[in-house]
Structure formats: C-alpha cells, structure tokens
Amino acid sequence: MSLRSPDRRVVFAWAAMTPFIVLFVVFMVYPLIQSAFLALNQTYGPETQIFVGTKNFELLIEDPVFWKAIRNTLIYTLGSLFIQLPLAFGLALVLNSRRLRGRSIYRLIFFSPQLMGLVFVSVLGALAFEKRAGLVNRTLAWITTDASLLEIDWLQSYIMPTLILISLWLYVGFNMIYFLAALQNVDNSLLEAAEIDGAGPLNRLQHVIIPSVRPVATFVVLLSMIGSLQLFELPYILLQGNGGPNNQGLTIVMYLYQNGFELGDLGYASAVGWALALMLIGLALIQIWMVRREEAMR
Amino acid sequence: MSSERRSKVSRSVTHLILLLLATIVLLPYAWLLVASLKSREDFFSGMFFPPGDGFLGIAWDSLTLNNYTNLLDMGFGRAAINSIFYASTSAVFATFLSAATGYVLAKSKFRGRTLMTLVVLGSLIVPPTLLIAPSYELLYHLGLLDSVWGLLLPTFAPAFGVFLFRQAVQQSVPDELIEAARIDGCSEIGIFMVIVMPLIRPMIGAFLLITFLGMWNNFISPQIVLQSASKQPLSVAIAQLRGVYRTDYGLLMAATVVSVAPVAVLFLVLQKQFISGLTSGAVKG
Numbered sequence: 026m027s028l029r030s031p032d033r034r035v036v037f038a039w040a041a042m043t044p045f046i047v048l049f050v051v052f053m054v055y056p057l058i059q060s061a062f063l064a065l066n067q068t069y070g071p072e073t074q075i076f077v078g079t080k081n082f083e084l085l086i087e088d089p090v091f092w093k094a095i096r097n098t099l100i101y102t103l104g105s106l107f108i109q110l111p112l113a114f115g116l117a118l119v120l121n122s123r124r125l126r127g128r129s130i131y132r133l134i135f136f137s138p139q140l141m142g143l144v145f146v147s148v149l150g151a152l153a154f155e156k157r158a159g160l161v162n163r164t165l166a167w168i169t170t171d172a173s174l175l176e177i178d179w180l181q182s183y184i185m186p187t188l189i190l191i192s193l194w195l196y197v198g199f200n201m202i203y204f205l206a207a208l209q210n211v212d213n214s215l216l217e218a219a220e221i222d223g224a225g226p227l228n229r230l231q232h233v234i235i236p237s238v239r240p241v242a243t244f245v246v247l248l249s250m251i252g253s254l255q256l257f258e259l260p261y262i263l264l265q266g267n268g269g270p271n272n273q274g275l276t277i278v279m280y281l282y283q284n285g286f287e288l289g290d291l292g293y294a295s296a297v298g299w300a301l302a303l304m305l306i307g308l309a310l311i312q313i314w315m316v317r318r319e320e321a322m323r
Numbered sequence: 324m325s326s327e328r329r330s331k332v333s334r335s336v337t338h339l340i341l342l343l344l345a346t347i348v349l350l351p352y353a354w355l356l357v358a359s360l361k362s363r364e365d366f367f368s369g370m371f372f373p374p375g376d377g378f379l380g381i382a383w384d385s386l387t388l389n390n391y392t393n394l395l396d397m398g399f400g401r402a403a404i405n406s407i408f409y410a411s412t413s414a415v416f417a418t419f420l421s422a423a424t425g426y427v428l429a430k431s432k433f434r435g436r437t438l439m440t441l442v443v444l445g446s447l448i449v450p451p452t453l454l455i456a457p458s459y460e461l462l463y464h465l466g467l468l469d470s471v472w473g474l475l476l477p478t479f480a481p482a483f484g485v486f487l488f489r490q491a492v493q494q495s496v497p498d499e500l501i502e503a504a505r506i507d508g509c510s511e512i513g514i515f516m517v518i519v520m521p522l523i524r525p526m527i528g529a530f531l532l533i534t535f536l537g538m539w540n541n542f543i544s545p546q547i548v549l550q551s552a553s554k555q556p557l558s559v560a561i562a563q564l565r566g567v568y569r570t571d572y573g574l575l576m577a578a579t580v581v582s583v584a585p586v587a588v589l590f591l592v593l594q595k596q597f598i599s600g601l602t603s604g605a606v607k608g
Contacts, residue, residue, distance in 0.1 A: 281455065
C-alpha cells in the first residue's frame with residue numbers, strides 16, 4: 026500500500042485529535058455527567074455522599090437566600106443590559122463618524138479597562154469605592170466641597186449600584202467595539218439616499234442603522250446576559266467572599282461557591298449550577314425564538 | 324442660528340462629553356499609579372500627589388518604591404512568575420491542540436466526524452460555572468488538587484478553540500493546496516505544520532492571546548484547585564492580599580500595577596491581534 030493511501034490520513038486524523046479528545050472527555054464530558062449525579066446527592070466534601078434524590082431542588086425552591094441571589098443577579102443583569110448597551114451603542118455611533126478628530130485614541134481609551142481583566146478591575150474598584158480613602162468619594166467631596174460625602178460606604182450600603190458602575194467602566198468600551206464592527210455593515214449609499222429623501226437623523230437611525238446592526242446587537246445582548254448571570258469575581262472580591270450585609274450583594278455563582286467550597290456540599294452547589302444552566306439555556310432559546318419570529322415576519 | 328454654527332456647537336458638545344468620559348476612564352489609572360508610590364502616611368495627603376515644596380507644589384521626595392519592594396519581600400514575585408507560567412503554558416497547549424483538532428474536523432474524512440463536531444460544538448452551550456463542583460470532585464479523585472497540572476490540564480482542550488480553528492481552516496485553507504502537497508509527497512504532519520499553520524496564523528495569534536488573557540485573569544479555578552501559597556497566581560494572591568491588608572492602600576495599588584503591567588505591555592506590542600482576538604467571539608453567533 027502506498028504511503029499516501031487514505032488509511033494514513035485516517036490514522037493522522039485520530040492521532041492529531043487524541044490529546045484533545047482525551048482531555049475533553051475527562052475534563053468536560055465526565056464532569057458534565059457527574060454534575061447531574063452530584064445534584065441528586067448531599068455531600069460533605071468530595072468523600073462523603075448521600076443519595077437524596079430531588080431533595081436538593083426541593084430545598085432550593087424554598088431557599089430564601091437562593092432567591093435573594095437570583096434577585097441580585099437579575100438586577101445586575103438588567104442594569105448591564107439597559108445602561109451599558111445603549112451607552113456602548115451611542116459611543117460607537119459617535120466614534121464611527123469619520124469627521125471626528127481623535128476617534129481612534131478615544132476608542133483605545135474606552136476599550137482600555139478591558140485589558141486590566143475582571144479580577145484586577147475588581148481590586149481597583151474596591152479601592153476606588155472605599156469610604157474616606159477611595160477615589161470616588163474624594164472626587165465627589167472635592168466637586169461638591171461637602172466633606173460628609175467622604176463617608177458614603179458604597180461597599181456596605183450600596184453594593185448593587187457599585188457593581189453596576191464598575192461593570193460600566195469595564196464593559197462599555199468592550200461592547201462599543203462590537204457595535205463599531207456592526208456599524209461597518211451599514212450601507213452608506215442607503216444612508217445617503219435616506220438623507221436626500223429628507224430623513225432626519227432619528228429616522229435614519231431607526232430605519233437604516235438599527236436594522237443593519239440588529240444581528241450583532243442580538244449577539245451582544247446574549248453575550249452580556251450570559252456573562253452577567255454568571256457574575257462572581259467582582260462581588261466576591263469587593264465583599265471579601267461573603268454576600269455583604271443581609272446578602273445584598275450575593276450572586277448565584279457566589280452562592281454556588283459558598284455551598285460547594287465553604288460548606289462542602291458539592292451536591293447542593295451542583296443543584297444551584299443546574300438551576301443557573303437552565304436559566305441560561307432558557308434565555309438563549311427565547312432569544313433564538315425571537316430572532317426567528319422577527320425574520321419570519323419580514 | 325445658522326446650520327453651520329449649530330453643527331459647530333454640537334461638535335464641541337460631543338467633544339466635551341467624550342473628554343469627560345475619557346477622564347472617567349483614565350482617572351483611576353492615574354490614581355492607581357500615583358498612589359502606589361505613596362507611603363502609608365502620605366496616602367491621605369492630597370488625592371493624587373502629596374502637596375509639598377517641590378516643583379509644581381508637590382513633595383516629590385516623599386514618593387517611594389517601598390510598596391513595590393515590600394511586595395517582593397512578601398513573595399509577590401513568585402505569584403507573578405506563576406501567572407506568566409500558567410498563562411503561557413495554557414495558551415500554547417490550548418492553541419496547538421485545538422488547532423490540530425479544528426483542522427482535522429474541517430478537512431479529514433473519517434467515520435464519526437459529524438458526531439464529534441456536534442458534540443464539541445454542542446458543549447459550547449454548557450456554562451462553565453456548572454462544571455465547578457464536579458471538576459473539583461474529579462481533581463480530588465485524580466489526586467490533582469493543589470497540583471499545577473490540576474489547574475492546567477482542563478484548560479488545554481477548549482471546545483471554543485476547535486470551533487474557531489475549524490472555521491479558520493474552512494475559510495482560508497483550500498483543499499487543492501492540501502492535495503498538491505500530498506502529491507508532492509508531503510507527510511500528513513508536514514501538511515499541517517508547513518502548509519496549514521502559516522495560513523491560519525492570524526487565528527493562531529488571536530487565540531494565543533485569548534487563552535493567555537483568560538488564564539491570566541482566571542480567578543475561580545486557581546482559587547479552588549490550588550491551596551499552597553507558593554503556587555498561587557497573581558489573581559488569587561492579590562485577592563488574599565486584600566483580605567489581610569485591606570487598609571494598606573499603597574501596597575494593594577502596587578500589587579494591581581504589577582498584575583496589570585505585563586498585559587498592558589503585551590497590548591502595546593500586539594495591538595492589532597488583540598482587538599481581533601478579543602472580538603473573534605463575534606463570529607460565534
């Protein structure tokens with residue numbers, strides 16, 4: 026048989042994929058299956074497991090802390106969607122104009138927080154929102170010349186707004202990059218035609234720009250939702266591991282972490298994980314369905 | 324008001340808003356850098372530089388590198404070396420393994436290809452947070468807790484990478500080229516290394532960056548897997564530092580500067596790949 030026979034190619038194909046397949050099965054497929062079993066057990070650390078059936082899910086539904094975590098996470102998610110994305114889109118519109126001077130330097134500046142990464146931004150954010158010492162209170166006190174503003178305890182009293190503000194700082198520029206890319210899809214001749222036909226800026230936005238940006242916007246919304254619902258590092262670092270006073274800043278993944286790694290119940294933690302996964306998949310399906318329906322209506 | 328004048332006004336307003344927003348973004352950096360050079364006593368004197376008799380009314384000689392040397396004494400340099408090692412190892416292996424798999428799924432014909440593609444791509448919808456608890460249990464049973472391999476091995480097989488490389492190969496590697504190389508007697512490994520890899524270089528660069536950054540910023544995995552202080556990367560070390568020295572602001576600021584500086588330098592060198600790398604998820608939809 027010649028060296029170039031198809032068999033050799035099949036051998037190469039499998040050989041090239043083997044390291045990936047082995048690791049993928051061990052560290053992805055197996056944990057996924059195992060998480061379903063774990064959710065049906067109560068555990069104390071990885072050693073002791075007691076089968077409890079659907080008890081974990083029954084407890085979860087009646088667990089007020091879990092609902093509090095869902096509530097907080099949803100507030101954060103809605104905050105990121107309804108404040109962050111319009112701001113990102115607005116910035117993209119402004120910075121897309123070729124006539125604007127210094128637009129590439131502005132893009133770079135707005136994007137730059139993304140380079141710091143979530144964990145390090147969390148540390149900087151925690152420092153900036155400290156009372157007395159933090160940049161935020163000191164700036165507020167300096168602008169208003171009211172020294173009492175130095176005492177605002179953001180981390181203890183206003184944790185949700187603080188989380189949303191820090192995530193604005195971190196993600197607006199990042200999402201702006203997506204929208205800028207999407208704006209390249211806008212047909213300039215269509216825009217000019219609309220302008221000649223007397224369409225004002227708002228009309229052009231509504232009838233020409235937004236329809237061409239929509240596919241990317243849908244994607245950005247989905248991505249932000251998936252990311253926001255899994256929020257962990259930011260509140261974890263700001264609140265030093267606990268949920269803050271009265272669990273005001275507890276998120277779903279923080280609750281998963283607390284149950285699995287502070288209380289040692291990997292089973293209950295997996296149940297929380299499945300509840301979150303179902304929420305995420307449900308949201309994704311709703312969005313796919315909405316896009317399909319819209320396409321069908323056109 | 325004439326329309327020309329109105330557009331001039333609106334342009335100035337636009338610039339004003341942009342400048343304000345840019346200040347909000349940049350101010351924390353300046354604060355971070357300056358405060359990392361201030362001693363504990365000076366921290367509260369002045370929002371930025373401590374006031375004094377020096378040039379521009381600033382007490383220049385009260386600025387100090389003590390926070391940075393203290394960090395070194397505390398073993399923070401070790402965490403920096405760990406971060407560099409974890410991020411680069413993870414990036415190289417994840418990129419190579421997923422490039423090879425993506426190439427095979429795009430170009431080779433073998434039984435089970437469709438099934439494998441479906442499984443790998445289907446796994447993209449699994450939220451990573453779902454795997455936290457079972458992965459911990461698995462690593463415990465494999466004896467890989469508090470081991471560098473327990474942290475690294477799971478990052479070597481990213482399904483997302485296979486998806487990106489499969490697409491990159493489909494788009495930029497023509498079948499004819501592979502056939503021609505085969506006729507010329509090139510081995511299958513040779514085809515992948517010499518013909519395919521150069522053609523998908525932009526994606527390789529982008530994915531190296533994505534995985535490097537992903538590991539650099541990864542917090543939850545090392546937090547769960549590693550226990551020894553000597554093995555912690557910067558992300559975990561800095562969070563622990565805050566737990567112990569919450570009010571030593573200068574020290575925490577210096578730690579943040581040290582943690583972010585390498586990525587900032589990397590960015591300045593590789594700006595183009597960076598943006599395309601960070602947004603290459605956009606093709607996911």
